[in-house]
Amino acid sequence: MSNFGRKNGTGNLQPAARPNFGVARPMKGPAPTSKQSDGDPLTPGGPGAGAKSVERAPAVDDALSRLAERANSVNDSVAEVGGFEASVHKIKEQVLPRLLERVDPEAASTLSKDELSEEFRPIIMEVLTELKVTLNRREQFALEKVLIDELLGFGPLEELLQDPNITDIMVNGPDQTYVERKGKLQLAPIRFRDEQHLFQIAQRIVNQVGRRVDQTTPLADARLKDGSRVNVIVPPLSLRGTAISIRKFSEKPITLDMLQGFGSMNEAMCTALKIAGACRMNVVISGGTGSGKTTMLNALSKMIDPGERVLTIEDAAELRLQQPHWLPLETRPPNLEGQGAITIGDLVKNALRMRPDRIILGEIRGAECFDLLAAMNTGHDGSMCTLHANSPRECLGRMENMILMGDIKIPKEAISRQIAESVDLIVQVKRLRDGSRRTTNITEVIGMEGEVIVTQELFKFEYLDEDEDGKIIGEYRSSGLRPYTLEKARQFGFDQAYLEACL
Numbered sequence: 001m002s003n004f005g006r007k008n009g010t011g012n013l014q015p016a017a018r019p020n021f022g023v024a025r026p027m028k029g030p031a032p033t034s035k036q037s038d039g040d041p042l043t044p045g046g047p048g049a050g051a052k053s054v055e056r057a058p059a060v061d062d063a064l065s066r067l068a069e070r071a072n073s074v075n076d077s078v079a080e081v082g083g084f085e086a087s088v089h090k091i092k093e094q095v096l097p098r099l100l101e102r103v104d105p106e107a108a109s110t111l112s113k114d115e116l117s118e119e120f121r122p123i124i125m126e127v128l129t130e131l132k133v134t135l136n137r138r139e140q141f142a143l144e145k146v147l148i149d150e151l152l153g154f155g156p157l158e159e160l161l162q163d164p165n166i167t168d169i170m171v172n173g174p175d176q177t178y179v180e181r182k183g184k185l186q187l188a189p190i191r192f193r194d195e196q197h198l199f200q201i202a203q204r205i206v207n208q209v210g211r212r213v214d215q216t217t218p219l220a221d222a223r224l225k226d227g228s229r230v231n232v233i234v235p236p237l238s239l240r241g242t243a244i245s246i247r248k249f250s251e252k253p254i255t256l257d258m259l260q261g262f263g264s265m266n267e268a269m270c271t272a273l274k275i276a277g278a279c280r281m282n283v284v285i286s287g288g289t290g291s292g293k294t295t296m297l298n299a300l301s302k303m304i305d306p307g308e309r310v311l312t313i314e315d316a317a318e319l320r321l322q323q324p325h326w327l328p329l330e331t332r333p334p335n336l337e338g339q340g341a342i343t344i345g346d347l348v349k350n351a352l353r354m355r356p357d358r359i360i361l362g363e364i365r366g367a368e369c370f371d372l373l374a375a376m377n378t379g380h381d382g383s384m385c386t387l388h389a390n391s392p393r394e395c396l397g398r399m400e401n402m403i404l405m406g407d408i409k410i411p412k413e414a415i416s417r418q419i420a421e422s423v424d425l426i427v428q429v430k431r432l433r434d435g436s437r438r439t440t441n442i443t444e445v446i447g448m449e450g451e452v453i454v455t456q457e458l459f460k461f462e463y464l465d466e467d468e469d470g471k472i473i474g475e476y477r478s479s480g481l482r483p484y485t486l487e488k489a490r491q492f493g494f495d496q497a498y499l500e501a502c503l
Helices: 057-070 083-102 105-109 113-131 137-152 159-162 195-207 256-261 269-279 292-301 342-350 368-376 392-405 412-422 487-489 493-503
Strands: 166-172 177-181 184-187 220-222 229-235 245-249 283-287 309-315 326-330 359-361 382-386 426-432 437-449 450-468 472-478
Touching: 057 437, 083 113, 113 137, 137 166, 159 166, 184 368, 195 220, 195 229, 195 245, 256 269, 256 292, 269 292, 269 437, 269 450, 269 472, 269 493, 283 392, 292 382, 292 426, 309 342, 326 342, 326 368, 342 359, 342 472, 359 368, 368 392, 382 392, 392 412, 392 426, 392 437, 392 450, 412 437, 412 450, 487 493
Parallel strands: 283 382, 283 426, 309 326, 309 359, 359 382
Antiparallel strands: 166 177, 166 245, 177 184, 220 229, 229 245, 426 437, 437 450, 450 472
16 A cells, blocks of 8 residues: 655755844754855855855755755655455446446345345355456455445445545545645545546435436535535536545534643633523634634533524434434425525524524525524524634624625624624634634623624634644643623523633
8 A cells, every 4th residue: 555645856955045034033942054056146255245245144044945845745646556456346347347247236226234234145156256366355344345346336436435544535536535634634545446437426425315416507515314414516617627625523412621731722721611602692603624613612512501492404304413302404405496595694584483492504595694693583592503603703793894885785784793692602713724623712792892803712722832743732721701692691691700710
């Protein structure tokens, strides 16, 4: 099996010399003098620069060498399947057509994988005998698994879906697949037979949830049986072939205490978020792609009273709330004639007639934001949603813009006032460059001051340093301010604990 991400041509690279404006003070020990060049007039010590040599800090030399290495590196980004796996896949290509001639697909679809494996074993041995191929026991089991994955599962994707350490799977055409492990991307050692094979797998995924993907509708959102989120985009929009993006979720429900154990927050932040969930505060979770917004929303849902009726509304249902009285709703795309579409806004309006205690939106992207604010303002305290934004202040700006994107004729000041009156907390989550996911801000929305929404920061993550392994070192700090949402906590008897956590 090949090494992932092998770089060629990166050995013994010398950093390119560059001009120094002023003398940099060395950080540790004496700084090595930069090499002189007679040909470059801008190089220190060269013609036009004078005879005086300029010292450079070791940190600068190290940074320049890493930049030069990255600029000249060559990455092999095509997966190579070799050895045992290659031999099994080669035999599979010979066995599969003959196996399909002997099997009734409708009857096979009614059997489980274990039952199908028992039925296939003698048939596979017959085919191997015809082909005059001899396999040992290990190769037979591997061949059975590959064939069953091909017929009932998702082909080469099955082994990636069963790996608990993989959180993301990104298929970029039949020859290249990346996975994310512990926040880092790696090239996966799988390949599809050809573009048609990959397209069939994509169709099988989206057909399970009643969606379709073809040249007329080349985009599709779907989900797997375990709740994993899937996005498919096919040619002509994708120029390298069918692309599949799968976001896997942990089989074990994530709680706020587990997030604290992972280092995503400290104890005081964990306590504050528990109280926010239990005291029916309106919470908006903001962050970038893959930052952990859905995970945070699932963890917060654990604090909802089991006696409350909760409705979730999503484009592709991926939330897995940990409550007994929970009803998930899902949007519907238009049919071939372009009719019959049910949007998030339609579901929010309908949800108001279903006697919910809380309405939770998986993600808001447009004018449905106004419907959510209306729900928050009409007796459905404790509603939550997620959206994409880089900071709590940008989150408020995006909510204003999303409402203005619709056909609602309301002055901007009235929109800002409704946001200020509806939202209690903004929880900002980020995926840092070392792959870790942190809760970087917990911000309170106070109200309006003129035309500006006023906020105050309760908690913040501050970057301090980076260790030798590239792990980011930081500190979670409380602002020490008295929270304005203390009155809501008092109604549920959590005011003292909430105050101590924030101070």
